[in-house]
Amino acid sequence: MRGTLIDGVALAKKIRLRVAEEAAALTAQGTTPGLTVVLVGDDPASAVYVRAKGRASEEAGIRSDTIRLPASTPEHELLALIDRLNADRAVHGILVQMPLPRHIDADVVIRRLDPEKDVDGFHPVNVGLLCAGSKEGFAPCTPAGVMAMLRAYGVETRGAHVVVLGRSNIVGKPMASLLMQAGPDADATVTVCHSRTRDLAEHVRRADIVIAAVGRPHMVTADMVKPGAVVIDVGINRVNDPAAPKGYRLVGDVDFENVKDVASLITPVPGGVGPMTIAMLLQNTVRAAFRALG
């Protein structure tokens, strides 16, 4: 292997320890940070994510509540719950686990959140602040986690050409926004590719840093990567594997086995971006609690 592995587990642990210290300091002042996660329906992958978030919160000294609602919950009931959580002073962060059942409009739900409690960073106020280059809002956890990784591993983004694969509101768009901000931690030249991009491989070949957030197993192959490029794999895909205990295994959007020989730095899946996403959620929650203190 030529490339160095970016250890998301170790880095996330370090961040979680720091967050735990901040949470303890807040608790000592009489305010225990609180995160409420709302899970509607019984999507098994969502249930796994929600459990992981709850566990990580508790470990960091953040009070964590999970409210589970049946898939048949009407939209107005979910909105009424959000109103109650917005008004609850013990709740500093609210996370509505996506995807929501089809009869509920996710945009309406996100807009109902108090932006000060929107620790996922999806509310239009937080999206707008991010686009405007302000650090006052909450940045979405996955792209914020990628930025923290790049910083921790000393990756120079200033003037670098970054190709982001994917333009979702959760990953691709905010990722591009963060990278193109003016400032020493960003200052990148960003190309965003999506399903309508022509000659995608050509764009990727010119990248100093590749960030894949597409949801297609092994889409980024070694011939698409410039030697020495940094490769960040956000993708989490289940592929069938009869030899695995669960009958499937998780792989990223990058053909890790081959790309690792070309890249200078690369994230594994699992153990790369995933743990960082949770660490950033905890960090945002503690920040929300600090801000609630005034």
Ligand code: NDP
């Ligand atoms: P979405 O499905 O919302 O977005 C996927 C994006 O990839 C879209 O912009 C889509 O283009 C683009 N795309 C799809 N197929 C192709 C293709 N063949 N060529 C080029 N572009 C393509 O996914 P998310 O952004 O929510 O998630 C992306 C991946 O990251 C998933 O695997 C998800 O599981 C994972 N993920 C991981 C997280 C973590 O913590 N590690 C957190 C969040 C997501 P278009 O817009 O044109 O449809």
